[in-house]
Amino acid sequence: MSIIVQKFGGSSLADAKCIERCAQRAVKTFQEGHQVVVVVSAMGDTTDRLANLATQITGKPSKREMDMLLATGEQVSIALMSMALDALGVDAVSMTGRQIGLVTDQVHTKARIRSIDTDRLKNELDSGRIVVVAGFQGVSEQDQITTLGRGGSDTTAVAIAAALGVKSGSGGCEIYTDVDGVYTADPRRVRNARKLDQISYDEMLELASLGASVMNSRAVVFGQKYDVPIHVRSSSKPDEGTIITKETPAMEDIKVVGCALTPDLGRLSLRGIPNKPGIQALIFGHLSDAGVLIDDIMQTEIGDTATISFTVEHQDLAEVKPSVQKALEEIGSGELAIEVGLAKVSAVGLGMRTHTGVAAEMFSALGKAGIHINNITTSEIKISCIVPKEHGDLALQVVHDAFGLDQRDQSSDSSKTINKVRKPL
Amino acid sequence: MSIIVQKFGGSSLADAKCIERCAQRAVKTFQEGHQVVVVVSAMGDTTDRLANLATQITGKPSKREMDMLLATGEQVSIALMSMALDALGVDAVSMTGRQIGLVTDQVHTKARIRSIDTDRLKNELDSGRIVVVAGFQGVSEQDQITTLGRGGSDTTAVAIAAALGVKSGSGGCEIYTDVDGVYTADPRRVRNARKLDQISYDEMLELASLGASVMNSRAVVFGQKYDVPIHVRSSSKPDEGTIITKETPAMEDIKVVGCALTPDLGRLSLRGIPNKPGIQALIFGHLSDAGVLIDDIMQTEIGDTATISFTVEHQDLAEVKPSVQKALEEIGSGELAIEVGLAKVSAVGLGMRTHTGVAAEMFSALGKAGIHINNITTSEIKISCIVPKEHGDLALQVVHDAFGLDQRDQSSDSSKTINKVRKPL
Numbered sequence: 084m085s086i087i088v089q090k091f092g093g094s095s096l097a098d099a100k101c102i103e104r105c106a107q108r109a110v111k112t113f114q115e116g117h118q119v120v121v122v123v124s125a126m127g128d129t130t131d132r133l134a135n136l137a138t139q140i141t142g143k144p145s146k147r148e149m150d151m152l153l154a155t156g157e158q159v160s161i162a163l164m165s166m167a168l169d170a171l172g173v174d175a176v177s178m179t180g181r182q183i184g185l186v187t188d189q190v191h192t193k194a195r196i197r198s199i200d201t202d203r204l205k206n207e208l209d210s211g212r213i214v215v216v217a218g219f220q221g222v223s224e225q226d227q228i229t230t231l232g233r234g235g236s237d238t239t240a241v242a243i244a245a246a247l248g249v250k251s252g253s254g255g256c257e258i259y260t261d262v263d264g265v266y267t268a269d270p271r272r273v274r275n276a277r278k279l280d281q282i283s284y285d286e287m288l289e290l291a292s293l294g295a296s297v298m299n300s301r302a303v304v305f306g307q308k309y310d311v312p313i314h315v316r317s318s319s320k321p322d323e324g325t326i327i328t329k330e331t332p333a334m335e336d337i338k339v340v341g342c343a344l345t346p347d348l349g350r351l352s353l354r355g356i357p358n359k360p361g362i363q364a365l366i367f368g369h370l371s372d373a374g375v376l377i378d379d380i381m382q383t384e385i386g387d388t389a390t391i392s393f394t395v396e397h398q399d400l401a402e403v404k405p406s407v408q409k410a411l412e413e414i415g416s417g418e419l420a421i422e423v424g425l426a427k428v429s430a431v432g433l434g435m436r437t438h439t440g441v442a443a444e445m446f447s448a449l450g451k452a453g454i455h456i457n458n459i460t461t462s463e464i465k466i467s468c469i470v471p472k473e474h475g476d477l478a479l480q481v482v483h484d485a486f487g488l489d490q491r492d493q494s495s496d497s498s499k500t501i502n503k504v505r506k507p508l
Numbered sequence: 509m510s511i512i513v514q515k516f517g518g519s520s521l522a523d524a525k526c527i528e529r530c531a532q533r534a535v536k537t538f539q540e541g542h543q544v545v546v547v548v549s550a551m552g553d554t555t556d557r558l559a560n561l562a563t564q565i566t567g568k569p570s571k572r573e574m575d576m577l578l579a580t581g582e583q584v585s586i587a588l589m590s591m592a593l594d595a596l597g598v599d600a601v602s603m604t605g606r607q608i609g610l611v612t613d614q615v616h617t618k619a620r621i622r623s624i625d626t627d628r629l630k631n632e633l634d635s636g637r638i639v640v641v642a643g644f645q646g647v648s649e650q651d652q653i654t655t656l657g658r659g660g661s662d663t664t665a666v667a668i669a670a671a672l673g674v675k676s677g678s679g680g681c682e683i684y685t686d687v688d689g690v691y692t693a694d695p696r697r698v699r700n701a702r703k704l705d706q707i708s709y710d711e712m713l714e715l716a717s718l719g720a721s722v723m724n725s726r727a728v729v730f731g732q733k734y735d736v737p738i739h740v741r742s743s744s745k746p747d748e749g750t751i752i753t754k755e756t757p758a759m760e761d762i763k764v765v766g767c768a769l770t771p772d773l774g775r776l777s778l779r780g781i782p783n784k785p786g787i788q789a790l791i792f793g794h795l796s797d798a799g800v801l802i803d804d805i806m807q808t809e810i811g812d813t814a815t816i817s818f819t820v821e822h823q824d825l826a827e828v829k830p831s832v833q834k835a836l837e838e839i840g841s842g843e844l845a846i847e848v849g850l851a852k853v854s855a856v857g858l859g860m861r862t863h864t865g866v867a868a869e870m871f872s873a874l875g876k877a878g879i880h881i882n883n884i885t886t887s888e889i890k891i892s893c894i895v896p897k898e899h900g901d902l903a904l905q906v907v908h909d910a911f912g913l914d915q916r917d918q919s920s921d922s923s924k925t926i927n928k929v930r931k932p933l
Contacts, residue, residue: 098564099561099564099565102565103565133584136524136584136588137587137588137591139523139524140524140527140528140588140591140592140595141591141592141594141595143595144591144594145590145591145594147601147602148587148588148590148591148594148602149587151583151586151587151590151602151604152583152584152587152588154583155580155583155584155587158576158577158579158580158583159558159561159577159580161576162562162573162574162576162577162580163561163562163565163573163577165570165573165576166562166565166566166569166570166573167565167566169566169569169570169573170565170566170568176572177572177573177576179576179653182651226607228604
């Protein structure tokens with residue numbers, strides 16, 4: 084019997100009616116003959132409400148106590164979901180993170196999963212029950228309640244699927260959310276963006292790092308590690324969503340699977356700094372203290388001196404600047420230049436590994452549209468161009484069009500039967 | 509070092525400000541050199557709010573899932589209380605019922621405590637921390653989350669005190685509530701009712717069974733069993749409250765410690781029923797199915813037939829009537845008479861055991877006030893008179909006055925130095 088793990092997020096569980104709707108989904112899957120594990124987040128804005136209570140008490144809540152507090156949100160959800168399943172005539176049992184033996188490290192508020200003891204889970208499933216598991220939470224080896232941080236319920240779902248031995252062809256992990264799936268670009272920015280039937284873990288991770296918030300990256304990494312196919316789909320529509328899965332040879336035929344825009348960036352350049360060992364560590368050590376995401380680091384040399392530049396989200400500029408100035412003071416030379424009004428357009432695709440000329444196609448498309456390319460960075464499966472902020476949306480559309488992303492079959496060799504390969508599992 | 513267990517109820521924890529105020533209490537006790545365990549209920553109306561969520565999902569929630577749901581209320585409280593204590597500069601750690609090893613039987617929604625594993629508790633206390641424990645909840649030997657039912661947090665507090673070896677003279681258990689303590693009568697009914705400094709477990713149990721809702725009866729029984737002095741006091745005022753403790757010889761000198769009114773009763777009488785073995789079991793079997801509290805059962809014989817009568821709260825009459833009629837149908841003879849408009853005034857005191865004439869004093873006082881006594885029942889330390897409902901409040905005041913309950917020294921032998929004995933511990 085195959086096992087389906089279904090995860091419902093907070094917005095899908097806003098109230099009793101929503102919970103019932105999700106329960107019906109689970110019952111349908113159960114009645115189709117699968118064993119079903121339901122993983123739930125806290126209802127609606129519960130987590131915010133609880134965090135707000137903590138803020139009223141103290142500006143600096145202990146992380147251990149925050150975990151104790153926030154873990155209640157998911158516990159409420161599992162009890163109610165279990166009741167809803169019972170009311171639909173299916174035997175259900177709720178279980179906390181601890182009860183399924185989800186053991187984590189001790190890092191409160193962003194613990195990492197160490198192991199899941201599936202005995203109790205399997206017993207309950209084999210007794211014909213739907214097991215409803217609290218996402219986001221676990222227990223450390225010291226018997227402290229921990230939470231997994233942002234998107235933790237996604238990770239719980241994929242980890243349970245992995246622990247239960249779910250693999251391609253023998254069940255799966257379904258992430259129900261308020262979007263239909265993964266798109267070739269953000270549909271709010273690109274009118275003809277298309278929902279993908281399938282995407283590889285690596286591509287999904289690149290898109291997620293560019294801000295596609297469909298799915299938590301840690302969950303994707305977990306899925307990749309244990310070969311768990313992850314089906315991202317809408318909790319309100321019956322349509323198939325997007326399956327995140329291991330790459331197939333056919334995926335390599337697609338040069339670009341999706342593109343993304345980071346709409347408002349600033350770039351900091353440290354010019355005229357001595358190019359000697361340890362200088363980078365000094366600079367980025369200070370930046371890491373600021374706790375801000377640094378992107379697209381570049382270094383160029385001119386004689387004995389170097390220029391190091393990197394981009395940050397515009398909103399983080401104010402926080403980053405003092406760290407950089409402190410670093411420059413310690414170095415004793417060099418100057419800081421800041422550019423604002425930048426955006427980044429990126430194209431992602433496994434096909435870049437084997438197809439040549441993808442970068443050239445992208446530059447050419449941007450050039451034809453009269454968009455100035457300020458800077459270029461690449462990874463094995465991604466090309467990013469920094470462009471003026473005011474051309475950001477246009478650049479995204481241009482790249483989307485250049486690679487024919489609105490077409491199901493957008494490979495350069497149009498004789499390939501991509502359609503067949505990209506059907507849902 | 510002595511251990512003080514402090515329990516704060518839901519109304520004392522209505523919001524962040526209230527939680528801070530309770531935290532200050534605990535810190536004060538801690539700074540006076542005690543080890544402190546704080547036991548908390550769910551905040552304000554949390555339990556009702558959660559139960560209401562369940563009702564929205566299903567009319568018949570499983571009891572196991574209700575426990576899973578309701579236990580979150582106390583978990584929220586312990587996290588916030590711990591944060592509040594931390595913010596006041598005292599190291600604190602929250603613990604769920606399971607984490608302190610509070611093991612119960614399997615009876616969900618009204619589980620009974622089997623054992624508490626105090627090792628972890630003691631370790632935390634010995635590390636100089638205030639331990640904040642979730643009241644009301646435990647875990648069964650099958651690792652299911654259970655709750656202890658109404659007033660369960662009181663029971664948790666007394667049970668922890670017992671498990672930690674708290675006894676008279678070596679710490680105590682403080683129950684903070686929205687009343688000042690235990691009164692000689694309900695102060696809303698008797699103007700000159702007086703707060704008692706001290707009362708015995710047995711007296712408290714009698715008063716509680718008469719509706720004095722100061723303290724959960726199960727908690728009092730627990731205290732009695734393990735000789736834990738229970739200090740009932742106000743969470744908003746610094747004054748001493750009432751200590752519920754084991755009886756002392758001096759207590760026996762006090763004939764009546766308090767009195768109570770049950771203001772609106774009905775009496776059902778089953779007349780002309782055959783007086784044969786098993787008939788009572790039949791009748792009260794049906795009544796027990798109705799789940800209504802039956803009081804003051806009396807049986808009188810006339811020849812071969814008997815009359816069995818009992819009282820119930822007026823509001824329960826409608827529910828009881830069909831059960832009685834069903835019983836009469838099965839018996840095949842007898843008729844039902846119902847009286848309404850009754851009240852019950854009771855006097856409670858250990859001194860009744862040894863003093864004679866207490867009942868006569870009470871009857872005489874009622875008689876002088878022109879109050880008709882409809883019926884009398886007694887226990888070892890209680891006398892109850894059924895009187896017309898319209899004379900209920902007067903009867904209560906008359907009895908209160910007759911035994912001089914507004915005076916600290918109300919024993920018949922006024923040379924006794926009750927004052928000294930009745931000082932707070």
